[in-house]
Amino acid sequence: MTIRAFFLVLLLAALYPVSVFPESGEANPKISQMAQATPFENQDTSGQDILKTGEASLRVQLAEYYANVPKNIVELQPFRTTTQIPVKDKYDQKGTATLINLNPEINVWFLLLLVWDNGAKEAFHLENRLPDKVLLSLNKTFPYGLVITDNQKDFFFDLWKNPRDNALLHAKRSGKPFQQICNMYLFLRNSVAGRKTNLEYVTDVLRNHVWQGDQIVSLVRETLYRDAYLISSEASPAQEVKQPRPPGAPERPLINPVFINYAQDIEELGIELDEKEKGRILIGRWYEVKGLEGIYISVVQPRFIAEEVIHSQRKLTNPLDEVESEAVSYMVAFDLDRFNVGFSVGTEHPKAGWSERTLEGVLDPGMPGPDGIDTFFPLVMTGMISPDNARMVNVAFIGGFKRYHSAFHYGTLALNNYGHHSGFIEYGTILSKLQPGLATIIVDADGQVNMKTWTETDNKNLKEIRHARQNGVPIIDYDPSTGISKPGEYVRFWGKGNWSGSISKKYRTLRAGLAVHENDGRRFLMFGYFSSVTTSAMARIFQGYKCKYAMLLDINALEHTYLSIYKKNNGSFSVMNLIKGMNVLDKVSDNQTIPRFIGFPDNRDFFYLTKKEEK
Template sequence: MDLSIPAAIVGRLSDTIFTWFEAGSWQRGFSSFPWSGRVPSWVRLLLGVVVLFVVVSWDPAQAEVSPTEEVNPSQAAEYGAQVAKTVLALQQFRETQTINVRTPQGKEGTVTLTNLNPTINTWFLLQLSWSTDSRGSAYHLENPNPKGQRFKLDPTFPSGIAVVEDENQYPCDLNLASAQNFLDQARASQSVYAPVCGGRVILRNATKGHRTNLEAVTDFLRDEVWGGEKVIVFVRNNVTSDSYRETADFQTVSEVGMRGAVGLDSDAAPLPALVDPRFADRLVVPVNVGIPLETSMTKGVQLGAWYRVSGNPGIYFSMIQPNVIAPEILQSHKTLVSYLDGVEASSLCYLVAFDLDRFDLGYALGTEHPRVGWSARTSDHVKGRMLPGPDGIGGVTPLVTTGLINPADARRTVATFTGGFKRQHGAFKHGELALRNAGSHYGFVEDGVVLSKLQPGLATLFVLADGTISMKTWTEADNAQLARVR
């Protein structure tokens, strides 16, 4: 999992991840998501957003699959070449096997299985081609147990693939020599993640995502109307500006006659925010918060303090209003951080923290966004050659982005939230970064598969194969660990 972004949307302190929400956004994003002691078994299908989810850590008892990180020189050259290419050419660590297959009628063909990143061992592409059909077929397969099994082709078993677990090998018959193989049958099903071979293999199927009427209108304006972005900006700034903004009325401890909900003083909880001493005794009653806490919020909570979420150990909730932050913080770095106006400074913000000793992070693309073509913010002279996108690709076909968390992770998922920008806004229009690396579009990696290159100079949140979570400014030297980014 990886997400490199032109402006940091996530801050990291010790082993806790913090995500800032404008007040009201949390409830809209989680209105259908049950917060309880049980981990939900489903997640809403999303279109137009990137999904970043938090999941319970890997079971250490699972068997390890030995990865390889050797780079094929020709594949590395394909990855770096500034030419039009397919998404497969962005996978410089891929391993490919090909065997011959013959139908009962004597038609000759080939089966090609590509492990897109053997170190992560999750996404595979199976391609079937026949001598009488130049088009062929492609199937995006997912390994539901990447730490315990791997897929390979066996020349003695051309009708399917072999699933290898330790020293054991299980045949997965896909009936590939038939006119209607089992993968075609799974593709015709209504399942986005269609299990085959008893669930040892998952076929990812394309589906339509969900979007609001507002998202549909803005996408239409951007894609179909000349100058549509200017129309969107005008409406946003003059009609809907701050329409979801929430503020809070403060109360003092003496007014409510009690201390209110006292924040945590524990090594496990995040450190409280530094608040202006003038507001140290102020309480605020949260409104439209769909997150139950262990302590009552009826009398109010302290701004900047952290509270345990009920039924979910390791998850904490807090509220802050920028104008109550300690003056020494607000007055620092004036040349780097823009001044907050009165509306921004008095807007209520919700924060949620996850103890990453208890949780893991994952990342998944939506069904349509982010795209991989050019951002309209990129100037024509930076684009250079007539490429479909900054990485040489204009789409990710034959790979399938589902907008859904896969079933194996869904059972362990406790939260999802937006993880990035649409490609339209995901590049620099001005400044030094706008002139480097084709406008420095933000990059993203899902399950070890590069769908947009990670760019030097951008704040990057990433998880390695061993579960290590880091956030840093990406550099050219960091590309040495790209094979281990999941």
């Protein structure tokens, strides 16, 4: 019996016992008693509550944003601008159209609301394909649709004149996640189901429907799945040593001189490299991905990191056991001069409401979630890259924890600020507030990528953020006052750091992480794949690779640590998974691989990299 099959048997046993829930009643009483957010479609969208412009309204909207009260997703957007006009159709049915630019500084996501006098209400999530040059508006002289301004020329698009046959209806009925409208200026984002693996399905059912289901998941993960993805490989002196690093590669990591000319097998690596000697590569050396400039890969084990790094971390990390000391890890570096970074929320994760890990004394039952919402509706999360970005994408990799895992259950961070649920922003739209003290990757309006620990002061820059994702506390933290990077204060503490759901409070597992490396004015985003480690081993490797800042992404399975690289040559499209086993997460049609996040919607959030246009 395979591990996954055994996990399924456990699920069935858990779903059909004599008594699923304890006699005292519900499985999760603190969640069931919470207030529910008022659905947006049931609110009076014709009222003045959403018609705000100017500085006075900005103060009101900021007050709405910070208020700890139930609200809808629109009230979570403090920088939105809203216009409203009377409209009608060709049968003279009258109503009101409301157009909300959710963040004019980014100018990508819009919400169009139609409220008719007969009581009918419709909501449409629009995406501006040319945000740097195209403006959307409503005009009282044109009651039938949108006005799009391109190069100072106005174009009028009829969208609802015929209520039985119009562009919006056709686009919505298409069933496509992204459907072009308005002469291809816009996408209508449509709700679709995201793909979920069997492992994720079983885990979600246990957590959401079975009393103490998370304890079952943790037990299985810690016993049957522990070291399930461990890669161990003997390293030995290389026969022929090639020292020079490829042009443009990151700075060489700090490797123990004893192992500087050692090589190891890379049988599991699914990415083709420019240089490879009989399936072995040198420890700590950077190799460029074949056919793709600006992407580099290196292999290492925690035991190979220089003694100076290990010594500097003695009181900041835990000692490593023999297994994780020899666990093979891969580092993938992306030249940020060559790539733009994007982020997308999955169709299902992360969610908006409370994590069930939130302590009872911290959870507010009068709030539907820590941000006042429990749904993103009427916004639509598609769980895949837009067709425009898909044409330019070179890399995609997994995001962070689900909402369930994002709240702290132990330590100081669990006792205030609603348990510090991780925040995230997509295209300037705040889907969950960024929380102080949490590790954050930020892509600003100009495409600049930064990683830092968020502070209250940073909220002044919210308007300028295109994308952001938080995931727990830092693994490597940077102190701007001293210019020194070192392991985060919670790296060695299982509970305070919220590093895993282990019963034993020390859980060695497959982990992925993200870091930024800077050298001589050049900057790299680094993805780390760690086959079976604790966060202490991650900190050792990230610091050995001279990373300025680093954070955890997700853990425990290939689907949660996924990374793929894409090559396009003369119309052909090839997919290279970081680890060969990750290919089971893609689909195949007519012998052509259809990659996760690009070819079909996924339930999980993810990052993607697109090639920058040459100046």
